[in-house]
Amino acid sequence: MKAIVDCNSFYAACERVFKPSLHGKPVVVLSNNDGCIVSRTDEAKALGIQMAGPYYQNKKEIEENNVAVFSSNYHLYGDLSRRVMETLRLLSPQVEVYSVDESFLDLSGIDAGELFEYALFIKHTTELWTGIPVSVGVAPTKVLSKVANRLAKKDKSGTKGVVVLQTLEQQIEALRKTAVEDIWGVGHAGSKMLRMFNVNTAWDLRNRSEQWARKNLGGVVGVRLIKELNGMPCIEMKNPLTTKKMIATTRMFGKPVYELKELKEAVATYITRASEKLRRQSSAASALSIFLVHSDNRNQQEYAPSSRSSYITLPSATYLTNVLIAHAMPLVEALYNSGSKYIKAGVVLGNIVPCDMIQFNLFEAPESANAKQLMHMVDNINFSMRNDILKFASAGTKKNWKMRQEMRSKRFTTRWEELCIVK
Ligand SMILES: [Mg+2]
Structure with a gap:
């Protein structure tokens, strides 16, 4: 027999763990940039608040009924x-x-x-x-x-x-x-x-x-x-240790980006995230693609988002953040159109191989033990401090483009300075 264990209204339930006063009360959680409703407790459902409904359309109802609202808190x-x-x-x-x-x-x-x-x-x-409350189905x-x-x-x-x-x-x-x-x-x-x-x-x-x-x-x-x-098993349990064949990091910007510098910082940040995921599964990638989505006002009222992308195959597979960033920056420069209004960017790593099976290139020195050690150290420090304490300068420091999360709760379990205070 197999079971599926599914958390009830998961995101909203997470918010309740650290705010017990919200038990029995309506709670909703919003998507990136506080756009749509992505999680609702039973009490919020009973009020008729729809899943995936835009926040601004439900705002009146939410305020009138004292519904607790949170931005997504992915940490x-x-x-x-x-x-x-x-x-x-x-x-x-x-x-x-x-x-x-x-x-x-x-x-x-x-x-x-x-x-x-x-x-x-x-x-x-x-x-x-x-x-976290869960439901269990067994069959x-x-x-x-x-x-x-x-x-x-x-x-x-x-x-x-x-x-x-x-x-x-x-x-x-x-x-x-x-x-x-x-x-x-x-x-x-x-x-x-x-x-x-x-x-x-x-x-x-x-x-x-x-x-x-x-x-x-x-x-x-x-x-x-x-x-x-009919009760005949055909879809077997998957090996949980399978590694991803493709790793992507994409985000909407919190506000439009016009400057090349900011665009490059955003892409460098997404590469940092994607290469962390790569190293976590002990892999390396040799294909890198970047895409930028812009929304330009062509004829007065029409804002049509469109996307441009670029792709590169690296001489050999790598898991080094700095190497991937160095290859990505010229792609961003080539894609960039001054005057365009950028709303989203993304990074996709492909041709993923286990990092102990990298085919080295005849004309390039293999990754040095030092570089490997450095990445390992950066990951360890960032993981234990959970604060992006160490990062590459190209990822920038201001991050004006970061997504909007105006009603985000504290990161109670992953940030020392945001620990829950019990009086
Ligand atoms: Mg669920």
């Missing part, structure tokens, strides 16, 4: 996510982190009669140790466990936040209660198409034949989905 959410996943790793031999707030767990070692109790134990332990397949999880979330008090789909009867009942658009992996377009075939619930879909799925539901992907709904 806090990232750290609490890590704590949730660490806890789950102690409770199951195999954990596949699926997203920042969801993990699949292998429960094949648990006796059938004890699944519900064990799932409840997972839920209580996670909540006790991290302060023979990943797709069914997602169905179970959704039902647990929808009726938190009736189910105690745990749903186990063990018997065929339990599975049939759950599938009947699940609309096609709520099946994992079906999506908006898929569900529209399925409804045209008169497939309205997960139960309807389960009863379609494999031949039908092969013809109408994207071939092998559709067949797998139907098998999973």
